[in-house]
Amino acid sequence: MAMSRPQGQCPIQCQLCEGDPKVKWKCLDCDLLMCSKCKDKIHSKFKSEKVHRIIDIKEVGQLGKEMVSTSGQPKARVSSSPTNVKLINIKEYKTKIENINLLAVSLDGSLWIGDGNEKKGFHLFTSYTALQNVKLVGDKVKVISSFNLLVWDVAVTPNNDILLATGITVESRLKQIKAGSNKVTDSIYFVELSYIKSVHVTKDGRVIVGGDNVVVVMDTDGKHLTRYEKDEYKKLIFDGNILSITSTLNGNMFVAQPYSNPRVFVLGKGAVINNYTGPPSINRHSSFNPLSVITTPMDNVIVTDYSSHTLHILDNTGQLLTTYNTKDIGIEYPKSLAITMEGPFAVLYIGCYTWSYEDSSDIGRLYKMNIIGC
Template identity: 75%
Template structure:
């Protein structure tokens, strides 16, 4: 799923009050206003050797080199605020995307067979949140694995087959896109901020530009061994050019790719592994260039830096959100808004309103 475009406004992580973030400490992994840089960060031990850059240069620092094996202690104080819950007609919200007009694309991806009178298809819906209700603008009975929004507000659909489908902005018609890959099926699609299209399927990742020129193909590592050994489920990218790929089953992990090679494999912290199996279902990039991983089975969000190292985890069950399956993020004024789609935890036999959708303001990542 792609990020919305435009300038991100985020809060200082030290005072948590000044939205005019100016500085980024690469060693502390903190974003700061000028006042906190001079008055607070200057008192940190070894501050004189810390690398502090202008926020405008975030992402320009190349981190594609092989990273050290480490788990960072996190200065990130992640908070979810103003949590709003919505009921939908989907049993599971398997994917999410937000359009440039603020409407959402949601669905469970499963095509319904036969004729169902007065039923809005849950496979794919374009919806708008009105008050505490979900208004369906349009719906499509088409099997979908993943969706992404382009810079021109078109919707790209990953479906079974070798070509991405599309819904052009302002249209309610599903048609073929220009994006074709030599894969038997496509299970993941992501659009970068500059319009590059990343597709995954058949244990392969392909990167294309807007002219459908192949820029990269990830299938084998430098030792000629397959990179992926399970289904590719979700993909995102960071400003330094890294690609994050979620593989939730068989060998569950998040693979981090850069310049033709694997630079990291995130398999979850030991505390997660000792409880339930790590289940990374969705990955999304934040305004601070971190990556959030939705771990469905453990009711948690994992926040990684842009090379795939753990910063912190957030237990969503503590705030009543269970089985997070899909994520998308956008900006509303100065606030970063995270949408979380979940699996229905109860029986859907007696109610058509089953799928859980949450809207939150996320701070600290």
């Protein structure tokens, strides 16, 4: 087994392009280390860039010697804690979906969104809202195709196929939509569960599903690798539905159990290594409701807590790094998450619940933004 290199010895890289090791600048407001090219070409386009404090990396030592090694070169931070997470360039899109429970990004840049609710009867000339493949064009949401079926969760494979967790199924089998197709078919992924309510695909193509009290990991051929159900004392690990799953580069899996005994479990190789229940400072005002989890390009995990309008940002072992109140930027009841890279930028999508049904304009709010610092 290859040993990981101590963080203190990691070569530092530009945190925008993540490629150039010649870091020249630090933005104190964004908490970003940058090469000269990204400073001029990318950071300069930030809306508030003109008032940001940018210093030469050589001056960092004057602010805190702990940031500079004995050789005078900038050190990589021992902790990846995003002390200054920023959501910028926020764009709002209105859809005809009341509650955006489903959200995923295809490899072609299109989105999969939906409420997951199958509609009875025939609806001529109307796009179904259970599941839609859409593109964002200007400030509009263009529906490419729509599907009318019960869906609990969606995931994108490395081949750009779409896997669907459809809840109650006779065969307990994931459904799929092959890339370039508009047809829903059976996949090879079969699990002996009555309710498959969550699905996630790792970077290397492993498929992870969750249901009532169970999480199962499969390889690319559908072979079962690991089943998380009981601990070493034969007691159930989970005591509720698993509604969202993500994975980190260190091999850990994060699974969200939002309702019964709400928490985010961190699963290692065959065991629970941590669980997160939210900080007391937030929990004292509203109950913790972790409805969605997603991994960032920096290998941290974002958790939506819709009842408190909060994003909880954890490191890849499940330790809290920081929280972000989305209500401060006008985003209420965040439910679903998706993240992708557009060039050097990390782009975060947030789909929201809707509570005000009296105003028809207050439905289907989808947000797109750049996320910096995590």
